[in-house]
Amino acid sequence: MRKALVVAALLLSAPLTLAGPALAAKCGNNAAGFPAWLASFKREAVASGISSRTVEAALGGMTYNTKVIRLDRNQKSFKLSFEQFLARRAPPSTIAIGKRRMKQHEVVLDRVERKYGVPKEVIVSIWGLESGFGGFMGDIPIFSSLSALAYDCRRSAFFTNELMSALRIADRGQMRISEMKGAWAGEIGQTQFLASSYERFAVDFDGDGRPNLIRSPADVFASTANFLRQHGWQKGGDWSPGSSNYAVLRDWNRAEVYRRTIAHFATELTK
Template sequence: MEIAVPKVHEVENARFQAWVRAFKRRAAAQGIRRDVLDRAFSGVHFDPEVIRLDRNQSEFVKPIWEYLDSAVSDSRISSGRKALQEHRAVLERIERHYGVDKEVVLAVWGMETNYGGFRGRNNVVRSLSTLAFEGRRASFFEAQLIAALRILQSGDTTPERMTGSWAGAMGHTQFMPTSYLEHAVDFTGDGRRDIWSDDPSDALASTAAYLKRFGWNKHQPWGVEVRLPQDFDFRLAQRSITRSPADWARLGVVGMDGKPVPNHGAAAILLPAGGRGAAFMIFNNFKAIERYNPADAYVIGVGHLADRIAGGGPIRADWPRGDRGLTFSERKEMQKHLTAKGFPTSGVDGRIGPKTMAAVRAYQLANGLLPDGHASLTLLTRLR
């Protein structure tokens, strides 16, 4: 049955349906059966809301302090501790089996779906096909769409049950389809890798398996809040520069208690709000969480939420709360200005990742500014 599409989107939907027809031919050539394609795309139309949400992901748009206020709220901490008590037995079995801290698994669950409270109601095929058609990351989302169809073809679930986020992430801990195919596990032993079930066991175990696969070390923190000396060389605050905690201590970088951070291995210094906000010493476990979502705000959110569920305290440093975060269009504008001035950002996508931060730092150094790599409104004003 066809679903009505608002008239303002009729032209776009006509183009979308032409894309779907061409995609079905590509999918069939990759082994997807015609009956699977027909059922999966029944009633599927272009979804403009998905595109709007893709342009405004909170972990890339909100200032870090606003993001953390929500991600690690008092209610989410208390709900996490309650979930720990309710699911302690299975979480401890998962921790023993995979060597991934139960609080970290819980924190991913809390961040992704508020402990299963909202797993997403979007039709995954509709969301992924809309994003693949729109084209900003066409190859990525088309690969995800093919993977979703493989899941349906294998009988793991049905199109009706395959619901998730606007971006196509599914289940309690929001696995993308390719991640599901590669890493989901049947922890309950019922013969199905059921991350959609009301029972979160398979989803939580799949998350632990995923983090373990990407290097999680149970004997290492994701990161530790640190205090920088007044004469700290901000050029050292880069992900590519790592030192042992002892070496950082010799440079004056210590824990918030004033003592050297214990030797958990090589670490970098991260300044998510520049030189005027909290500083973190981050370890390899940061990279493992980053495989779930590459935004620094997300990784800090998961790590800090896990710490709080385990009984740790809040972030102690102040944030520059008077500053306004850059909008998506302003971030793109900053990338354009930096590139035009000879500080290339390797693309204009509105996301402040390591390459853009490196370009910002290079510009700051060239212009006698504090080289903290922070993309601020003040910096954009100067670039203009």
């Protein structure tokens, strides 16, 4: 199953909720109104304090991405049973890779666990599910996907906020526009943060001056742990279904099959 479908349930999760700007021009469900919407949004972005240079670099010449809209309308992976989803996303071979990756990054994972109280097994299971341990993070330019989804009437307010967040990240120089690629819904990095989550929870754990969720495993692990801690993860607690920490996983992903798979994967990594 392609990564773009795996991360789709993140879009409904509580961690991504932001207060945000008013909508730009009227939303639409076809390409006809996109140029007018985009022009209005660009003016709004500049008025909010984002430099016109960044806005043009990110959105200049943008066209309506029909592929993204089709993907948004055709989310199927979370209709699978837990057993089907587990077989696809966390078979024994993937769990074995997870154990090797956990050993490879043991030193930094232990540091992250001490600081944030989130077990390394949980972090690595999320890492594996979201991007195959960094193997595939998506290849769609996020400004293309986010602009199409912000214009689309289905969740216009939500994605307008995400688009603004992505522009702020670029404007601050935290990420280059050219490297801001991801899944169809605009997630970026090895654990697939939306831009609003990057702004709120990303951590510079390796001390190089910026959170890098694309290339720095230390930043990826710490940011993922920080996200969970900020949503109520209890150090030393269980993560099995019914526990308080399992409830926190709902803030990562509301799909029950996804949360059960995280919990199962993490438990297998302890063995």
